Amino acid sequence: MSGTSSSATSASPSASVPATGTTKGVPRLRKRREHSAGRPKRSVLLTVLTGLILVYTVVPLIWLVISATKTQEGLADSSGLWFADDFALWSNIRDTFTYHDGIFVRWLLNTLLYVGLGAGGATFLAILGGYALAKFNFPGKRGVFAVVIGAVAVPGTALAVPTFLMFSKMGLTDTPWAVIIPSLVSPFGLYLMWVFATEAIPVELLEAARIDGAGEARTFFTVALPLLAPGIVTVLLFTTVATWNNYFLPLIMLKDPDWYPLTLGLDAWNNQAQTIGGDVIFNLVITGSLLTIVPLIAAFLLLQKYWQSGLAAGSVKE
Template sequence: MTTTVTPAAPGPAASPSGASRSVPRLRTPRRGHTAGRPRRSVLLTVLTGLVLLYSLVPLVWLLISATKTQEGLSRSFGLWFDGDFALWDNITETFTYADGVFTRWLLNTVLYVVVGAGGATFLAVLGGYALAKFDFPGRRAVLAVVIGAVAVPGTALAVPTFLMFSAMGLTNTPWAVIIPSLISPFGLYLMWVFAGEAIPTELLEAARIDGAGEVRTFFTVALPLLAPGIVTVSLFTMVATWNNYFLPLIMIKDPDWYPLTLGLNSWNAQAETAGGQPVFHLVVTGSLITIVPLVAAFLLLQKYWQSGLAAGSVKE
């Protein structure tokens, strides 16, 4: 007679003392919500769509309105084209109206941006690098002043700045716009944070051991690593200087030194003056021309300023 023995089911391993231990059950993750596949939110999608619509509708209106004549602006719907497509004629008239003063305003704005915003970026890079990588007496006080200056709006300093420049005889000159634009507390703070994360201290020490001075170390070692932060700060300062309105308004009275913001506002105010000629189609077309360089700069430098904003957000 043959006896069949059924093998026992595998159980928990016996402990050295002979007692068995139960194996803990692992929790299975829910499907559809992983690190690589985030959960979708209908509310967030709707809010993002509303913000996108709020941002694009003015640009669409500006683009469509720039194709209309002075009469077409009043006889047609704002978000649709008129019968006469006058975009190229409007652009030509914008640059030739009033002896081509729009070109002068454009060059003035470029001057303020290149000297003012460029200088503000350079000073922010130098100051941020020094605050992040050097330890000196009064460093904490400087950091506190910088953080406090970020919270102060520029309009609060406009009147004291005007009084100071008036006493020095610099009002109604380009320096009255350029010199205040050289100071960017937010750019300095951003470069301070970025330099602290982007530049390894060991790399600077290795350059110093090899005999490089501080100036050479900064320009050959630190500056290439700060490129994303430099692009980010330069974009912020460029936009702030390009769109600056209140400071030139109180500093400059000569129309030959107007930036684009003041120049277009003076054209817009012609309709309210006695005997003035309304040129709303030129104001709209000039506004469209004004935003083209900013949009182009953001699109061309997108990968640099996005990486600059994300720097330091993840700690290893």
């Protein structure tokens, strides 16, 4: 018994530790730092890149706001990123709306018309098409998917000249329809709604509505449409920005200044300085540009919650 006891004692872990009680020579295990959503991993490179992107984005906006407070003379006599001696923002805004018989207001209404019918119609068609492609099976669905992906990859400028020739044959150039009808097609919006509808609408919910006797139209408007709200807002923002900033298509389609959108009208004001006897109104061009982006900024801020949730939909698979 004593031999067994002594051997067990010598084999115990405490026998390998020196009598002094120190752990010298025994390697320590390094504790891993755990990262979570509340404590994300820090990256110096990512921080620097984010700062550069922030500067690249914010500095032009700051320049635009500061320059809109200057007169035509103040733009030439002062620094670009600091205010001039005279604060002329309110007078610039007044002159922008009243210059040339208030043509800026007409351009603003034209832009709202193009956005309301073009972007609104593109969003509605994307909702219908995306829902149908996500929840119905039919022959040629793979071919439709290939066409949609291919259309997303084609830049809009490549289709501008063929579109102009087609509308010229139909006699629709120099009319609002020449801008509205092409804006109704949004391949990216269709693809986005397709992906969102696939994840956001449970098939079991649609089947339950059909069992209860609801038709396809009622099922879509009462069951599916509320679930698509974040995706609808996301697509609406993308199509609105695309239509609001559209420049090349109105440039080749429109000749009458009364039908210009804001982008084309401000460019016409800017080009006046290059014509003989033309008015140099760079202060009004800058102020008009500031007024042009205010509605877009307001839309993004007001709809930010829906927009972010719409972008994140489908990113996590259950």
